[in-house]
Amino acid sequence: MxxxxxxxxxxxxxEAGPPTVAERLAxxxxxxxVLAPLLTALIAFIIGGLVILATTGKNPLSTYRAIxxxxxxxWFFHVGSYSITLPFSETKVWFPWDTGSLAALNLQQTLIVVxxxxxxxxxxAFAFRCGLFNIGGNGQYTIGALVGVQVGVWFAGMPxxxxxxxxxxxxxxxxxxxxxxxxxxxxxxxxxxxxxxxxLNWIAxxxxxxxxxxxxxxxDPRAIxxxxxxxxxxxxxxxxxxxxxxLQGLHIGFFIAIGALVVYWILLKRTTLGYExxxxxxxxxxxxxxxxxxxxxxxxxxxxxGAFAGLAGAIDIxxxxxxxxxxxxxxxxxxxxxxxxxxxxxxxxxxIFFAALLFGALLTGTSTRNLDPTIFKPELAGNLTxxxxxxxxxxxxxxxxxxxxxxxxxxxxIKLRRRLGLRAKSVAVEAE
Amino acid sequence: MIARTERFYRGRTSWxxxxxxxxxxxAGIVLDIVALWVALPPxxxxxxxxxxxxxxxxxxxxxxxFTRGERRLGGGAVVGALVAVGCTVLATHAHxxxxxxxxxxxxxIAATLRWATPLTFAALGGMFSERSGVVNIALxxxxxxxxxxxxxxxxxxxxWFGGVAIGAASGAALAFVYAIFAIHLRADQIVGGxxxxxxxxxxxxxxxxxxxxxxxxxxxLPAVPDVHLTFLSDIPPKGLGNFLFDSFGSLNxxxxxxxxLLPVSYVALFKTxxxxxxxxxxxxxxxxxxxxxxxYATRYSAVTLSGLLAALGGVFLSIGYVNxxxxxxxxxxxxxxxAALIFGGWRPFGAFAACLxxxxxxxxxxxxxxxxxxxxxxxxxxxxxxxxVLTLIAxxxxxxxxxxxxxxxxPYEKQ
Numbered sequence: 001m002x003x004x005x006x007x008x009x010x011x012x013x014x015e016a017g018p019p020t021v022a023e024r025l026a027x028x029x030x031x032x033x034v035l036a037p038l039l040t041a042l043i044a045f046i047i048g049g050l051v052i053l054a055t056t057g058k059n060p061l062s063t064y065r066a067i068x069x070x071x072x073x074x075w076f077f078h079v080g081s082y083s084i085t086l087p088f089s090e091t092k093v094w095f096p097w098d099t100g101s102l103a104a105l106n107l108q109q110t111l112i113v114v115x116x117x118x119x120x121x122x123x124x125a126f127a128f129r130c131g132l133f134n135i136g137g138n139g140q141y142t143i144g145a146l147v148g149v150q151v152g153v154w155f156a157g158m159p160x161x162x163x164x165x166x167x168x169x170x171x172x173x174x175x176x177x178x179x180x181x182x183x184x185x186x187x188x189x190x191x192x193x194x195x196x197x198x199x200l201n202w203i204a205x206x207x208x209x210x211x212x213x214x215x216x217x218x219x220d221p222r223a224i225x226x227x228x229x230x231x232x233x234x235x236x237x238x239x240x241x242x243x244x245x246x247l248q249g250l251h252i253g254f255f256i257a258i259g260a261l262v263v264y265w266i267l268l269k270r271t272t273l274g275y276e277x278x279x280x281x282x283x284x285x286x287x288x289x290x291x292x293x294x295x296x297x298x299x300x301x302x303x304x305x306g307a308f309a310g311l312a313g314a315i316d317i318x319x320x321x322x323x324x325x326x327x328x329x330x331x332x333x334x335x336x337x338x339x340x341x342x343x344x345x346x347x348x349x350x351x352i353f354f355a356a357l358l359f360g361a362l363l364t365g366t367s368t369r370n371l372d373p374t375i376f377k378p379e380l381a382g383n384l385t386x387x388x389x390x391x392x393x394x395x396x397x398x399x400x401x402x403x404x405x406x407x408x409x410x411x412x413x414i415k416l417r418r419r420l421g422l423r424a425k426s427v428a429v430e431a432e
Numbered sequence: 433m434i435a436r437t438e439r440f441y442r443g444r445t446s447w448x449x450x451x452x453x454x455x456x457x458x459a460g461i462v463l464d465i466v467a468l469w470v471a472l473p474p475x476x477x478x479x480x481x482x483x484x485x486x487x488x489x490x491x492x493x494x495x496x497x498f499t500r501g502e503r504r505l506g507g508g509a510v511v512g513a514l515v516a517v518g519c520t521v522l523a524t525h526a527h528x529x530x531x532x533x534x535x536x537x538x539x540x541i542a543a544t545l546r547w548a549t550p551l552t553f554a555a556l557g558g559m560f561s562e563r564s565g566v567v568n569i570a571l572x573x574x575x576x577x578x579x580x581x582x583x584x585x586x587x588x589x590x591x592w593f594g595g596v597a598i599g600a601a602s603g604a605a606l607a608f609v610y611a612i613f614a615i616h617l618r619a620d621q622i623v624g625g626x627x628x629x630x631x632x633x634x635x636x637x638x639x640x641x642x643x644x645x646x647x648x649x650x651x652x653l654p655a656v657p658d659v660h661l662t663f664l665s666d667i668p669p670k671g672l673g674n675f676l677f678d679s680f681g682s683l684n685x686x687x688x689x690x691x692x693l694l695p696v697s698y699v700a701l702f703k704t705x706x707x708x709x710x711x712x713x714x715x716x717x718x719x720x721x722x723x724x725x726x727x728y729a730t731r732y733s734a735v736t737l738s739g740l741l742a743a744l745g746g747v748f749l750s751i752g753y754v755n756x757x758x759x760x761x762x763x764x765x766x767x768x769x770x771a772a773l774i775f776g777g778w779r780p781f782g783a784f785a786a787c788l789x790x791x792x793x794x795x796x797x798x799x800x801x802x803x804x805x806x807x808x809x810x811x812x813x814x815x816x817x818x819x820x821v822l823t824l825i826a827x828x829x830x831x832x833x834x835x836x837x838x839x840x841x842x843p844y845e846k847q
Binding site: 055219384 | 569613619622623624626627628629630631632633634635637638639641642645763764767768770771774810811813814816817820821823824827828
């Protein structure tokens with residue numbers, strides 16, 4: 001802070017001047033707030049690199065490089081002079097990046113994965129703000145996907161925006177109901193949401209297995225080899241705005257997810273509901289004393305949280321999957337990754353976006369399609385993602401460790417700054 | 433509530449006692465069980481009429497008790513009656529032969545014990561950890577570690593005992609890492625535990641793919657032996673002897689170990705000085721610290737022990753029961769064990785009873801699909817959800833009655 005530059009009012013106390021104690025604290029916290037998650041991710045990746053080194057003997061850096069190249073994020077580094085046609089029109093404009101390259105294709109895949117991750121991240125974060133730990137994102141996602149695919153199969157021939165809207169609303173509502181069960185149980189009898197949501201995950205998995213599995217009511221009778229639902233009608237598919245729609249281009253669900261981040265922020269920071277939810281999360285007793293209905297907040301927070309996760313399921317179905325596969329139902333992990341996203345993003349919309357980008361990139365980069373098996377086996381890489389995810393959750397949970405680390409790094413700087421600051425002040429006093 | 437019922441009973445005759453809401457509520461639940469029982473072998477009433485009549489009586493009793501203050505018992509009776517009617521309708525529609533095939537009671541008892549054992553180990557582990565004041569959401573991950581390293585150890589050392597030892601050690605090691613985060617770093621225990629679960633999922637999946645690849649664990653994995661008690665079938669009435677032999681005659685060694693661990697852990701926790709220390713740290717760490725008990729040391733050892741026990745449950749899964757390892761094979765059992773622990777009031781025998789309940793539902797879920805007449809029906813897969821639904825109901829129904837250790841989940845800061 002530039003103590004010298006600020007016009008000092010009569011220095012009655014050493015705390016006077018623009019950088020008040022509170023401001024300074026806020027600044028450090030903000031700085032630490034960005035740095036702590038970065039450190040966390042860094043430590044997790046370093047440990048992951050050690051795992052690679054210990055088990056395969058390969059250079060972790062080159063392995064990470066291979067994963068990174070598969071994510072398509074290297075697309076941003078290849079700047080040139082290209083042109084793009086604006087989405088949904090014929091106009092061509094200049095653009096610094098090549099939208100048709102392989103990296104662009106990979107980036108589309110990454111962003112397709114990032115989309116639901118943002119949403120499940122919001123789901124976990126919203127519940128977190130109310131002091132609830134929603135680890136039922138998987139179940140809520142599954143229920144949302146089931147409802148989304150069913151509505152997508154029905155009502156064929158409806159106008160496209162309407163059909164999409166109905167499917168999305170129905171799936172969102174279904175997710176809210178599914179999480180609402182845990183919310184009601186928490187609000188009325190105080191059942192711990194961690195256990196209830198985990199149980200609801202498994203129940204959703206088996207309901208999904210029944211509906212989609214062989215001879216299940218939703219299974220496509222024409223598909224004999226593998227259990228899968230009927231494909232959704234064309235009128236329910238989300239428009240693709242980047243890439244080839246036939247080759248899994250990036251759909252507008254990405255913007256829905258970005259919009260959801262804005263909704264999340266407004267809901268939390270600019271509405272009474274959000275205020276109540278945060279108050280309950282901060283201190284339920286004090287909130288109750290202040291006249292806020294704690295059970296109502298628990299229920300609403302859980303239901304809204306589930307709504308975001310259900311929305312994620314619908315968007316995956318309407319955006320690129322178009323039908324629901326039994327293996328997908330039985331291997332949903334997206335709700336769990338959402339936990340890491342929310343924790344690493346510190347429940348902050350911008351943080352959630354970047355954390356989702358990180359984990360989405362990890363998922364795409366380690367997928368069988370994008371990772372060269374001779375460099376690193378994708379099955380191993382997939383589990384490496386889980387290890388990194390676990391470490392991130394573990395370290396973010398241990399704020400103290402990071403804060404301690406951060407303090408110990410900063411200590412010499414603080415001393416230096418204090419000495420400089422004191423000298424600046426004494427000079428100013430002498431000048432007066 | 434107990435005080436109120438006691439006041440109610442004081443100075444009344446036994447008849448008053450009999451028609452007290454509490455007794456009527458219990459009678460309703462008993463009627464539920466009878467209604468369910470008559471539709472199953474060996475009685476096997478083939479009409480819905482009798483069970484439905486019994487269930488209606490149960491509902492009446494339940495509502496009567498509910499309106500007179502016994503809300504939980506009364507509500508339980510009503511819900512139980514509805515469940516019983518549903519089940520009996522199902523049972524009477526199934527072929528009698530199929531029903532006989534499913535409800536072989538001796539086999540069901542053996543299967544219940546098999547399913548309950550991993551839960552029992554994990555619940556006992558969780559009990560030590562939570563009694564010392566550390567919530568252990570990570571039981572699932574510790575079980576998974578035990579399951580993988582048990583299989584790996586058995587494969588590498590060539591003996592099942594090596595597998596058990598290595599598996600248990602791996603769970604203890606993971607628990608120790610968790611303990612560092614939960615105790616010294618004062619991490620949020622729910623978040624930290626979830627991180628540990630992910631970590632265990634990643635580590636076991638990674639190593640499994642790295643070591644065994646697509647081939648899976650070897651088929652000739654050394655397994656924990658079964659204990660054959662042939663003398664059981666010689667017990668006088670031939671029917672009883674056979675029944676006992678079929679139920680308990682060839683159980684796995686680890687099932688017996690879990691049964692022995694129950695009284696052992698009860699004594700250790702409730703009848704020894706060391707156990708008292710653990711419990712005091714869980715109830716009031718500051719007071720315990722003041723009288724010279726090391727809170728940290730106690731918690732570290734309790735959490736590590738809990739990881740060891742939970743891992744034994746995983747070891748049983750991989751080399752005692754299935755004799756193979758597959759990714760995420762614990763399938764939420766750690767959480768069911770946690771629910772059983774809460775259900776059982778953080779006590780060994782209570783938790784064991786809850787484990788038996790969940791074990792029974794799992795055993796039933798495995799066998800019930802045979803009820804359906806046609807091979808191709810899809811709905812039997814829904815029975816797989818039964819243990820989870822039951823856990824959900826149990827957690828919802830019991831909370832508030834079951835009181836956790838006072839300092840459960842609160843990190844302790846030394847002064």
